[in-house]
Amino acid sequence: MTEAATAQEITITRVLEAPRELVWKAWTEPEHLVRWWGTGARGWTLPPSAVTMEVTPGGTFRVTLTNDEDGTEMTTEGVYREVVEPERLVIDEPAEGAWHEGAVTELALNDLGDGRTEMVVKTTIQTTDEMRRNAETGMAGSVDRLAEILESR
Amino acid sequence: MTVDQLSTTFAALADPTRRAILARLAEGEATVNQLAEPFPITLQAVSKHLKVLERAGLIARARNAQLRPSRLQGEALKDAADWLAEYRRFWEESFDRLEEHLREIQKGRKND
Numbered sequence: 001m002t003e004a005a006t007a008q009e010i011t012i013t014r015v016l017e018a019p020r021e022l023v024w025k026a027w028t029e030p031e032h033l034v035r036w037w038g039t040g041a042r043g044w045t046l047p048p049s050a051v052t053m054e055v056t057p058g059g060t061f062r063v064t065l066t067n068d069e070d071g072t073e074m075t076t077e078g079v080y081r082e083v084v085e086p087e088r089l090v091i092d093e094p095a096e097g098a099w100h101e102g103a104v105t106e107l108a109l110n111d112l113g114d115g116r117t118e119m120v121v122k123t124t125i126q127t128t129d130e131m132r133r134n135a136e137t138g139m140a141g142s143v144d145r146l147a148e149i150l151e152s153r
Numbered sequence: 154m155t156v157d158q159l160s161t162t163f164a165a166l167a168d169p170t171r172r173a174i175l176a177r178l179a180e181g182e183a184t185v186n187q188l189a190e191p192f193p194i195t196l197q198a199v200s201k202h203l204k205v206l207e208r209a210g211l212i213a214r215a216r217n218a219q220l221r222p223s224r225l226q227g228e229a230l231k232d233a234a235d236w237l238a239e240y241r242r243f244w245e246e247s248f249d250r251l252e253e254h255l256r257e258i259q260k261g262r263k264n265d
Contacts (some may be wrong), residue, residue, distance in 0.1 A: 008237055012244050018255040026251060036250035072208055074161060121244060
Protein backbone atom coordinates (compact mmCIF):
# COMPACT_ATOMS: atom_id res chain seq x y z
CA MET A 1 0.00 0.00 0.00
CA THR A 2 1.23 3.47 -0.80
CA GLU A 3 0.58 6.54 1.28
CA ALA A 4 -2.14 7.37 -1.23
CA ALA A 5 -4.69 5.11 0.44
CA THR A 6 -6.41 5.58 3.76
CA ALA A 7 -9.06 3.40 5.28
CA GLN A 8 -12.32 4.06 7.03
CA GLU A 9 -13.51 1.30 9.30
CA ILE A 10 -16.90 0.29 10.64
CA THR A 11 -17.28 -2.51 13.18
CA ILE A 12 -20.63 -3.78 14.39
CA THR A 13 -21.05 -6.44 17.08
CA ARG A 14 -24.31 -8.22 17.85
CA VAL A 15 -25.26 -11.12 20.07
CA LEU A 16 -27.83 -13.22 18.22
CA GLU A 17 -30.32 -15.62 19.79
CA ALA A 18 -29.41 -18.42 17.41
CA PRO A 19 -26.82 -21.19 17.12
CA ARG A 20 -23.74 -20.40 15.04
CA GLU A 21 -24.58 -22.91 12.26
CA LEU A 22 -27.87 -21.12 11.65
CA VAL A 23 -26.26 -17.69 11.49
CA TRP A 24 -23.71 -19.09 9.04
CA LYS A 25 -26.57 -20.33 6.83
CA ALA A 26 -28.20 -16.90 6.98
CA TRP A 27 -25.00 -15.45 5.49
CA THR A 28 -24.28 -18.15 2.93
CA GLU A 29 -27.61 -19.34 1.49
CA PRO A 30 -29.57 -17.07 -0.90
CA GLU A 31 -33.02 -18.02 0.49
CA HIS A 32 -31.86 -16.76 3.88
CA LEU A 33 -29.85 -13.75 2.72
CA VAL A 34 -32.76 -12.21 0.80
CA ARG A 35 -34.80 -12.09 3.99
CA TRP A 36 -32.52 -9.58 5.65
CA TRP A 37 -29.95 -8.10 3.27
CA GLY A 38 -30.04 -4.53 2.16
CA THR A 39 -32.67 -1.90 1.81
CA GLY A 40 -35.81 -3.98 1.50
CA ALA A 41 -37.66 -1.50 3.65
CA ARG A 42 -36.92 1.29 1.19
CA GLY A 43 -38.54 0.05 -2.00
CA TRP A 44 -36.02 -2.45 -3.33
CA THR A 45 -36.77 -6.07 -4.18
CA LEU A 46 -34.28 -8.92 -3.84
CA PRO A 47 -35.39 -12.34 -5.17
CA PRO A 48 -33.18 -15.39 -4.43
CA SER A 49 -32.43 -15.64 -8.16
CA ALA A 50 -30.66 -12.27 -7.95
CA VAL A 51 -28.11 -13.63 -5.50
CA THR A 52 -24.95 -15.49 -6.51
CA MET A 53 -22.89 -16.95 -3.70
CA GLU A 54 -20.03 -19.31 -4.52
CA VAL A 55 -18.96 -19.68 -0.92
CA THR A 56 -15.39 -20.81 -1.50
CA PRO A 57 -12.11 -18.87 -1.68
CA GLY A 58 -12.03 -17.05 -5.04
CA GLY A 59 -15.79 -17.53 -5.50
CA THR A 60 -18.20 -14.79 -6.53
CA PHE A 61 -20.51 -12.88 -4.25
CA ARG A 62 -23.12 -10.90 -6.20
CA VAL A 63 -26.38 -9.33 -5.06
CA THR A 64 -28.62 -7.36 -7.43
CA LEU A 65 -31.38 -5.26 -5.97
CA THR A 66 -34.22 -4.07 -8.23
CA ASN A 67 -36.06 -0.82 -7.64
CA ASP A 68 -39.81 -1.35 -7.22
CA GLU A 69 -40.67 1.90 -8.92
CA ASP A 70 -38.50 2.21 -12.02
CA GLY A 71 -36.81 -1.20 -12.27
CA THR A 72 -33.31 0.22 -11.82
CA GLU A 73 -30.84 -2.51 -10.87
CA MET A 74 -28.08 -2.09 -8.34
CA THR A 75 -25.37 -4.71 -8.06
CA THR A 76 -22.95 -5.37 -5.23
CA GLU A 77 -20.13 -7.63 -6.31
CA GLY A 78 -17.23 -9.16 -4.46
CA VAL A 79 -14.93 -12.16 -4.14
CA TYR A 80 -14.64 -14.50 -1.17
CA ARG A 81 -11.10 -14.24 0.12
CA GLU A 82 -11.51 -16.48 3.18
CA VAL A 83 -14.14 -19.07 3.99
CA VAL A 84 -13.89 -20.92 7.31
CA GLU A 85 -17.21 -22.63 8.02
CA PRO A 86 -18.96 -21.82 10.33
CA GLU A 87 -16.91 -19.04 11.86
CA ARG A 88 -15.27 -16.67 9.40
CA LEU A 89 -15.93 -15.04 6.00
CA VAL A 90 -13.89 -12.37 4.24
CA ILE A 91 -15.28 -10.69 1.13
CA ASP A 92 -13.22 -8.35 -1.06
CA GLU A 93 -15.12 -5.78 -3.01
CA PRO A 94 -13.03 -4.36 -5.86
CA ALA A 95 -12.91 -0.65 -6.57
CA GLU A 96 -14.01 -1.17 -10.16
CA GLY A 97 -17.55 0.02 -10.64
CA ALA A 98 -17.83 1.15 -7.03
CA TRP A 99 -17.57 4.59 -5.49
CA HIS A 100 -14.71 3.65 -3.19
CA GLU A 101 -11.19 2.36 -3.81
CA GLY A 102 -12.01 -1.13 -2.64
CA ALA A 103 -13.68 -2.45 0.47
CA VAL A 104 -13.25 -5.55 2.62
CA THR A 105 -15.92 -7.05 4.84
CA GLU A 106 -14.92 -9.54 7.53
CA LEU A 107 -17.53 -11.63 9.33
CA ALA A 108 -16.63 -13.44 12.56
CA LEU A 109 -19.09 -15.75 14.33
CA ASN A 110 -18.27 -16.76 17.90
CA ASP A 111 -20.21 -19.62 19.52
CA LEU A 112 -21.13 -18.41 23.03
CA GLY A 113 -21.90 -22.01 24.10
CA ASP A 114 -25.45 -21.29 25.26
CA GLY A 115 -27.24 -21.35 21.91
CA ARG A 116 -26.30 -17.74 21.21
CA THR A 117 -23.79 -16.39 18.70
CA GLU A 118 -21.70 -13.27 18.82
CA MET A 119 -21.47 -11.75 15.34
CA VAL A 120 -18.75 -9.22 14.53
CA VAL A 121 -18.84 -7.51 11.14
CA LYS A 122 -15.97 -5.25 10.18
CA THR A 123 -15.98 -3.30 6.93
CA THR A 124 -12.86 -1.46 5.84
CA ILE A 125 -13.31 1.03 3.02
CA GLN A 126 -10.29 2.32 1.11
CA THR A 127 -10.21 5.89 -0.03
CA THR A 128 -7.34 7.57 -1.89
CA ASP A 129 -5.68 10.91 -1.29
CA GLU A 130 -7.44 12.17 -4.36
CA MET A 131 -10.83 11.07 -3.07
CA ARG A 132 -10.06 12.71 0.23
CA ARG A 133 -8.95 15.93 -1.46
CA ASN A 134 -12.11 15.90 -3.53
CA ALA A 135 -14.07 15.30 -0.38
CA GLU A 136 -12.34 18.14 1.42
CA THR A 137 -12.34 20.72 -1.33
CA GLY A 138 -15.00 19.76 -3.77
CA MET A 139 -17.61 17.16 -3.37
CA ALA A 140 -18.20 16.99 0.35
CA GLY A 141 -17.76 20.74 0.57
CA SER A 142 -20.46 21.47 -1.93
CA VAL A 143 -22.62 18.64 -0.64
CA ASP A 144 -22.39 19.92 2.92
CA ARG A 145 -23.16 23.41 1.75
CA LEU A 146 -26.20 22.20 -0.17
CA ALA A 147 -27.39 20.23 2.81
CA GLU A 148 -27.05 23.36 4.95
CA ILE A 149 -29.07 25.39 2.48
CA LEU A 150 -31.81 22.78 2.53
CA GLU A 151 -31.85 22.58 6.30
CA SER A 152 -32.11 26.34 6.68
CA ARG A 153 -35.32 26.43 4.68
CA MET B 154 -20.14 -4.09 0.14
CA THR B 155 -21.71 -0.92 -1.05
CA VAL B 156 -24.77 0.73 0.27
CA ASP B 157 -26.74 0.41 -2.95
CA GLN B 158 -28.56 3.72 -3.00
CA LEU B 159 -25.52 5.49 -1.64
CA SER B 160 -23.25 4.18 -4.38
CA THR B 161 -25.65 5.52 -7.02
CA THR B 162 -25.67 8.85 -5.23
CA PHE B 163 -21.88 8.98 -5.18
CA ALA B 164 -21.60 8.05 -8.83
CA ALA B 165 -24.00 10.89 -9.59
CA LEU B 166 -22.02 13.35 -7.47
CA ALA B 167 -18.67 12.37 -8.99
CA ASP B 168 -19.27 14.57 -12.05
CA PRO B 169 -18.47 18.32 -11.79
CA THR B 170 -21.26 19.34 -14.19
CA ARG B 171 -23.81 17.47 -12.13
CA ARG B 172 -22.52 19.11 -8.94
CA ALA B 173 -22.85 22.49 -10.63
CA ILE B 174 -26.41 21.63 -11.63
CA LEU B 175 -27.19 20.75 -8.00
CA ALA B 176 -25.67 24.01 -6.83
CA ARG B 177 -27.93 25.88 -9.26
CA LEU B 178 -30.97 23.93 -8.04
CA ALA B 179 -30.13 24.82 -4.45
CA GLU B 180 -31.25 28.34 -5.42
CA GLY B 181 -34.63 27.11 -6.62
CA GLU B 182 -36.25 24.88 -9.24
CA ALA B 183 -35.25 25.28 -12.87
CA THR B 184 -36.08 23.93 -16.33
CA VAL B 185 -33.65 22.09 -18.60
CA ASN B 186 -33.13 25.28 -20.62
CA GLN B 187 -32.31 27.34 -17.57
CA LEU B 188 -29.93 24.66 -16.31
CA ALA B 189 -28.13 24.37 -19.64
CA GLU B 190 -27.42 28.11 -19.90
CA PRO B 191 -24.13 28.30 -18.00
CA PHE B 192 -22.67 25.14 -19.58
CA PRO B 193 -21.06 24.65 -22.99
CA ILE B 194 -23.05 21.45 -23.51
CA THR B 195 -26.21 20.49 -25.37
CA LEU B 196 -29.70 20.31 -23.88
CA GLN B 197 -29.56 16.61 -24.55
CA ALA B 198 -26.42 16.27 -22.42
CA VAL B 199 -28.08 18.22 -19.61
CA SER B 200 -31.13 15.96 -19.83
CA LYS B 201 -28.86 12.96 -19.48
CA HIS B 202 -27.27 14.45 -16.36
CA LEU B 203 -30.72 15.15 -14.93
CA LYS B 204 -31.72 11.54 -15.48
CA VAL B 205 -28.68 10.36 -13.49
CA LEU B 206 -29.43 12.81 -10.69
CA GLU B 207 -33.09 11.77 -10.63
CA ARG B 208 -32.23 8.08 -10.42
CA ALA B 209 -29.88 8.83 -7.54
CA GLY B 210 -32.74 10.51 -5.71
CA LEU B 211 -30.89 13.83 -5.67
CA ILE B 212 -33.54 15.69 -7.66
CA ALA B 213 -37.21 15.34 -8.51
CA ARG B 214 -38.85 16.48 -11.75
CA ALA B 215 -42.42 17.57 -12.24
CA ARG B 216 -44.29 14.84 -14.15
CA ASN B 217 -47.06 16.82 -15.76
CA ALA B 218 -45.74 20.32 -16.30
CA GLN B 219 -44.63 20.84 -19.88
CA LEU B 220 -41.16 22.11 -19.02
CA ARG B 221 -40.66 19.54 -16.27
CA PRO B 222 -38.72 21.77 -13.88
CA SER B 223 -36.24 20.03 -11.57
CA ARG B 224 -35.82 20.62 -7.88
CA LEU B 225 -33.38 19.42 -5.28
CA GLN B 226 -34.23 16.49 -2.98
CA GLY B 227 -32.58 16.94 0.37
CA GLU B 228 -32.52 13.48 1.88
CA ALA B 229 -30.16 11.72 -0.53
CA LEU B 230 -27.82 14.68 -0.31
CA LYS B 231 -27.65 14.50 3.46
CA ASP B 232 -26.99 10.77 3.26
CA ALA B 233 -24.06 11.43 0.92
CA ALA B 234 -22.66 14.15 3.14
CA ASP B 235 -22.47 11.61 5.94
CA TRP B 236 -21.73 8.43 4.03
CA LEU B 237 -19.96 6.63 6.86
CA ALA B 238 -22.97 6.99 9.15
CA GLU B 239 -25.18 5.91 6.25
CA TYR B 240 -23.02 2.84 5.69
CA ARG B 241 -23.37 1.92 9.35
CA ARG B 242 -27.13 2.41 9.14
CA PHE B 243 -27.29 0.03 6.18
CA TRP B 244 -25.71 -2.71 8.31
CA GLU B 245 -27.69 -1.94 11.46
CA GLU B 246 -31.01 -2.09 9.59
CA SER B 247 -30.00 -5.30 7.85
CA PHE B 248 -28.97 -6.91 11.14
CA ASP B 249 -32.27 -5.89 12.76
CA ARG B 250 -33.98 -7.91 10.06
CA LEU B 251 -31.45 -10.74 10.43
CA GLU B 252 -32.37 -11.02 14.13
CA GLU B 253 -36.05 -11.13 13.22
CA HIS B 254 -35.46 -13.74 10.52
CA LEU B 255 -33.46 -15.99 12.86
CA ARG B 256 -36.21 -15.73 15.47
CA GLU B 257 -38.89 -16.64 12.95
CA ILE B 258 -37.21 -19.70 11.48
CA GLN B 259 -36.44 -21.06 14.95
CA LYS B 260 -40.03 -20.60 16.02
CA GLY B 261 -41.09 -22.56 12.94
CA ARG B 262 -38.74 -25.38 13.82
CA LYS B 263 -39.98 -25.72 17.39
CA ASN B 264 -43.56 -26.00 16.17
CA ASP B 265 -42.73 -28.81 13.71
